[in-house]
Amino acid sequence: MPMTTERVLKQALQRNFGPAFDPAAVPEEARFIFEHPQLIAEEALAAAQVSGTASRRAPYRLLAGLYDSPRVNAGTLDLDPATSVVAISSRLPPALLHAVAVVTDQADAVTLMPRRDKAGRLVVGGPRRALTARRSGGPGLEVARTLAALQRSGDLKLAMLVYDLAIRFVVMHECMHIVMGHTGYVRRELGLSVLMEMGASRRNVLTTELSLALEFIADRHAVRGVAQWARSGRLGDNVESIPRDPSLSQSDFLHRALILALMTLLRLFPARASLSAAAGGSHPHPYARMRWLARELSEDLDGHAEVVRLILEPMAYWNASFERNFVSPGRWSAAMAEDQRVAADVPPVTDQSYVLITGHAKLWQTLLWSQYSPLFPGDGRDESGWGEPDRGRQA
Numbered sequence: 001m002p003m004t005t006e007r008v009l010k011q012a013l014q015r016n017f018g019p020a021f022d023p024a025a026v027p028e029e030a031r032f033i034f035e036h037p038q039l040i041a042e043e044a045l046a047a048a049q050v051s052g053t054a055s056r057r058a059p060y061r062l063l064a065g066l067y068d069s070p071r072v073n074a075g076t077l078d079l080d081p082a083t084s085v086v087a088i089s090s091r092l093p094p095a096l097l098h099a100v101a102v103v104t105d106q107a108d109a110v111t112l113m114p115r116r117d118k119a120g121r122l123v124v125g126g127p128r129r130a131l132t133a134r135r136s137g138g139p140g141l142e143v144a145r146t147l148a149a150l151q152r153s154g155d156l157k158l159a160m161l162v163y164d165l166a167i168r169f170v171v172m173h174e175c176m177h178i179v180m181g182h183t184g185y186v187r188r189e190l191g192l193s194v195l196m197e198m199g200a201s202r203r204n205v206l207t208t209e210l211s212l213a214l215e216f217i218a219d220r221h222a223v224r225g226v227a228q229w230a231r232s233g234r235l236g237d238n239v240e241s242i243p244r245d246p247s248l249s250q251s252d253f254l255h256r257a258l259i260l261a262l263m264t265l266l267r268l269f270p271a272r273a274s275l276s277a278a279a280g281g282s283h284p285h286p287y288a289r290m291r292w293l294a295r296e297l298s299e300d301l302d303g304h305a306e307v308v309r310l311i312l313e314p315m316a317y318w319n320a321s322f323e324r325n326f327v328s329p330g331r332w333s334a335a336m337a338e339d340q341r342v343a344a345d346v347p348p349v350t351d352q353s354y355v356l357i358t359g360h361a362k363l364w365q366t367l368l369w370s371q372y373s374p375l376f377p378g379d380g381r382d383e384s385g386w387g388e389p390d391r392g393r394q395a
Ligand SMILES: [Zn+2]
Pocket: 173, 177, 214, 215, 218
């Protein structure tokens, strides 16, 4: 008897991510920290429809859930017929929230820069603080402890903002692999009925270049989407009530919060020592990712002075602070030195690689999106019938 889709799905989830993690089982005050990423994914994918078939008006099946994976990560799974899953490790919310709490404690809360002295120099001192906590009591209790500490220190609202932006970026990155047709493409190329996107399987079908380009495409759309979402004012009263320096508009403040969120998140991923050592892997070095994200964010800012004030300066200071004041799984010092070790008239290594990666992205982006992704109402294909054999839709 053939296995039902439900059964295939359950087995694939168990095999690739581990047993399901139920947010209802954690202390009530910590629950929303786990439910939040799930809700972000569900909201992002709610409008997706099955593409390229007579039944294309049918909703595409997209599921988002938490799993007991020992690693701080997230992934996507794609399977026939027309189903995708965004999976988030139950380790990610507690690890990220803890790191955010440690970093915001070291920040000048009204400018979102690291603490500096009157001359503008970075304050360095005391023992370095670890971004990661020793695990004890399970993810739910860890989150409850961090929340209680944030409540005591008065940093809760700011930490919630930074946590929201960081986890939103993670979830949107995974959603973008689905929305941009990456998972659909790789699964069909492999001839599989079930694909584990983040797994080793894609190394058999993707060149390193294409693999890196897919990560970049997902990053690019995720980061610009998150920035746009934040600027749209949907964070509402929460942001209004966080005190900020008078020189910063709300949108300025949100840009700095996003930079801090991304840098904290990317420091949590273990990294190869050097840029060149990471070049052969499926993912770019986190430092290179951060530099590329900054370039993408710069596209939506008004002029170089704004880019410096809201992106480059915070990045430079936070990079220095992460090196001196914190201990993190990701060590970037060698990669940062390597990046700048170029002749005076040559751009940094990551700027050179940005030109290459945007070239690869340009080649692949539209092709994969137009042929392998679920359909979203209003995404342009619905009206033009591009790639759609079924034009007989009702008005
Ligand atoms: Zn990815």
